[in-house]
Amino acid sequence: MTITFPHMGRMYIPVKALFDDLGVKVVVPPPVSKETLEIGTRLAPEMACLPMKINLGNYIQSMEKGADTIVLTGSCGPCRFGYYGVVEKEILKDNGYDADVVILDAPGREPQVLLNRIRKISGNSSWLKIARAFLQASKVVEQVDEFIDILLKKRPRELNKGETDRVQSKFEKEVLICKGSGETLEFIEEYKEKAAQIPERPGVQPLHIGIVGEIYTLIEPYVNLNIENKLGHLGAEVHRGITVTDWVKTHLSLDMIYKRERKKKLKKAENYLSLCIGGHAWETIAETVHYADMGLDGIIQVLPFGCMPEIVAESIIPTISRDKGVPAMTLTVDELTGEAGYMTRLEAFVDLLSQKKGRVYERS
Amino acid sequence: MNGLEVYLGLDVGSVSVNLVLLDEKYNVLEKFYLRTQGRPIEVVKEGMEMMYRSMPAGCIIAGVGATGSGRELAGAMVDADVVKNEITAHGMAVLQSIPGAQTILEIGGQDSKIILLRNGVVSDFAMNTVCAAGTGSFLDRQAARLGIPIQEFGALALKSTSPVRIAGRCAVFAESDMIHKQQMGCSLEDIIKGLCEALVRNYLNNVGKGKEILPDIVFQGGVAANEGIKRSFEDALGQRVIVPEHYDVMGAIGAAILAHKKIRQGYTTRFRGFDSIHSDFTARSFSCSGCANLCEVVELSSAGSVKARWGDRCGKWSSSAARENHADILA
Structure with missing residues (x-):
């Protein structure tokens, strides 16, 4: 058994450490590139969202390097992501790829199913060893x-x-x-x-820009055209609350203090959105309000083309922007996104913020 | 002898290359609007040549700014002091020349944008994302298909008595809808007016979506020459729309103003005279094999030495020139 998994930013570092600790052979997919995306675009339905196309590309590239088992997380439908696992499994099968797909999703009535799956990908390590490896990985x-x-x-x-x-x-x-x-x-x-x-x-005294939006798009630099580095070069300090740490602490850990803090943060969204409507829309709105209250200079929302929850969030953000007087901009990415237009928008947004703040360009 | 200090602005877009010469009070001394025709290097050289020949005697170029989608290319060719995006440049031009303006509607060759100005600064903006329906090149194409010069397009629209409704969501559908209306026997004027209305509707629902359009409203970019579109904007917004005198070169004006502002902060211009433009510029592109991204890197060289590179994702090849420019003007 040689395991692989989809990329999501630097998630490969803890995941590799986890399987190393368990003594299971693991292939880290090559960094996401144009080729990854091309493979994924060929295999995935055209209307599928961008992350799925990249996942598929990751699998194929890893299988070329010897992986035979794919591990990914699933969930009971926060958005389309919930079905990625099963759909990807079918797509691989249809295209003649012989891989074992193991989906880790929240247990319904039969927790044993999940436990068996974990046991399987752990190379039948003892539960103590598994628990220790997971704990280390979260560190x-x-x-x-x-x-x-x-x-x-x-x-x-x-x-x-x-x-x-x-x-x-x-x-x-x-x-x-x-x-x-x-x-x-x-x-x-x-x-x-x-x-x-x-x-x-x-x-x-750098500008402070908060980035919000769909988690995968925010975390995977290839997908967001390395927005963090680009903004950094333009002289802005980037704030991003959506992180892998946040995801692990919310979904996998028992850290009650963290969960309480998180609930408090979500409550900040209540004037605009007070329930989960799928994906990360609630978080996007809460983070936007949070950053506005923190006094950041500007907020940028990033979403993959066709992401329903984020489209709802997109239509709420201008209201927050108006209420709180903080400039906000939305960027949509997909496999057709041109880098030039993207850069123009980032540059113009940074100019706008610095003009607003420093009034470098006074009317003469 | 101390000559008159002037500032040069270049706007290298997909459809046109514009050059302007401003004095320190931002009066336009000279302007050129040239078609890019897919040969930006030659056209920039041509424009610089024309500028050199018609420049008033005794002028000294004290600063140069470049903008537009070809700003990196132009900036590298003429050693520009400022290389800036179109939004900032357009905003700057209006802020300086039209006091009281709060909204800019800009429609160029291949993109359209809206820029909101409040309290003397750009406060918000948006650009077309998905489709180029309604931009200059689409109008160009339709004018050619109908067999009328683009200059007469707008005037014809004004003669319309009962405009037809054209589906303006997408350029391809708009075109087939226009053909359909022609086959039905609608008059040319009504079809053209219908097209203007469709484009304005598309612009306001797409680029202008959710934006607070307050007066004074300025309409600029190449398409602002079109009386029909201007009138349709006025009808849709219920307000007067101002088309500035130099509507077609506002980006270049903004670039020149930005250059002036930078020079005023104490920088000396990098511009080394018009002679250097005569050197042989060659651009080549190659694909970098450093990683699987295989970026298309463009390299501009003159007289055998590399002037600039761009197009790489990681920054391995690109000269730092453009970036430094940015950091400086913010400093």
């Missing part, structure tokens, strides 16, 4: 997010242009060499240190 998740957070703060402030990016790309290249959670955690620690030492220009 890796948190550490990776903390590392990324440091980079987000450093990028607009860096003294030497491109240094933050260099640290990041070196990290992403080398982290795959680590074996198991122990080594991985040490490696991240070392890089957090390196990132913290990137020299800053004195007295920089």
Whole structure:
């Protein structure tokens, strides 16, 4: 059994550590690229959302490297994502790919089904070992997010242009060499240190931009055309509340304090949206209100083309923007998104915020 | 001898290449509107040549700005001081020349945008996302198909007495709907007017969706030459729409103003005279094999040395010129 899984930002780091710890062979899919997307676009229905196309591309590329078992999470339908697993399984079968697809979704009436699946992909490790591996992996998740957070703060402030990016790309290249959670955690620690030492220009007051929207699009840099780095280069510090850490803590952990905090945050949306309407729309609205209240300079929503919940959120955001006086912009991405137009919008938005803040361009 | 300090702005778009020369009070001394015709390098050279020959005597170029979808190319060719996106440039041009303007409707060759101005700054904007129906190139095409010069298109629309309704959601459907109405025997004027109304409807429902359109409303970009579209905007909005004198080169004006602002902050221009434009510019593109993205990198060289590169996702190839420009003007 050689396991693989779909990409979602830096999720591959904890997942690889998890299977390493369990002693199960794992193939990390090659980084998402044009080729990944081309494979996925060929296999997926044209109307499927972008994340699914990329998932399929990941599987095929991993299978070329020897993977035979695909693990992914499912759920009972927050949006179309809930059916990804089953649909992807059928698509692979129809196209003659012979892979075992194991879907981890919340147990309904028979928790034993889920337990059996976990046991299976764990190479029949003992429950104690499995529990320990999951615990360690969640630590890796948190550490990776903390590392990324440091980079987000450093990028607009860096003294030497491109240094933050260099640290990041070196990290992403080398982290795959680590074996198991122990080594991985040490490696991240070392890089957090390196990132913290990137020299800053004195007295920089960057703009603060919050990014909100559909979780996959926000987390996977290939899909959002690396919005975090682009905004960083334009001199903005990016805030992103939707992280893998957040997802793990909400859905997989027993951290009650975190869950209570999260509920409080969602409550902030109540004047605009007070229930889950699928996907991450509720979170998008709550995060938007939260960032506006925090006094951020601007908010950008990113969604994959055709994402129903986010389309609803998109129509609510202008009202929040007006009520709170914070500029907001929505960007829709799919496999046809042109980078030039995307960059023009980001640049213009950053100009708008800096004009509003600093009034650099006074009427003369 | 100290000459008159002037500022040059270039707007390299998909359909036209525009050049303007401004004095320090932002008066337009000279302007050129040239068709891009898919050869931006040659047309920029041509435009610079024309500018050089018609420039008033004693002028000194004190700063240069570039904008439009070809801004990187133009910026690298003429050593521009500022390379800026079209939205900021258009906004700037109106802020400086039309006090009281709160909304800009801009329709160019292949894109259309709306820019809201409040309290002297750009406060919101949107660009067309999915479709180019209603932009200049579509109108061009329809005029050619109907066999009338694009210059007369608008005037014909004004003669219409009962415009027909054309489906304007999509350029392809609009075209087949127009053909259908022609076959039915509707008059040319009514069809053209119907098309204008459809395009305006599409613009307001798509680009202008959810935006608060307050007066004064300025309509600019190449399509603003079209009287018919202007009238349809006025009918739909129930307000007067202003078409500025230099509606066709507002982007270039904005770029020149931005260059002036930067120079005023204490920078010296990178522009090294008109001679350098005569050098042989060659652009080539290659696909980078550094990773699986296989980015198409464009490289512009002159006289055997590389001037600029762009098009890569990771920044490995691109010259830092454009980015530095940005950081500087915000500083």
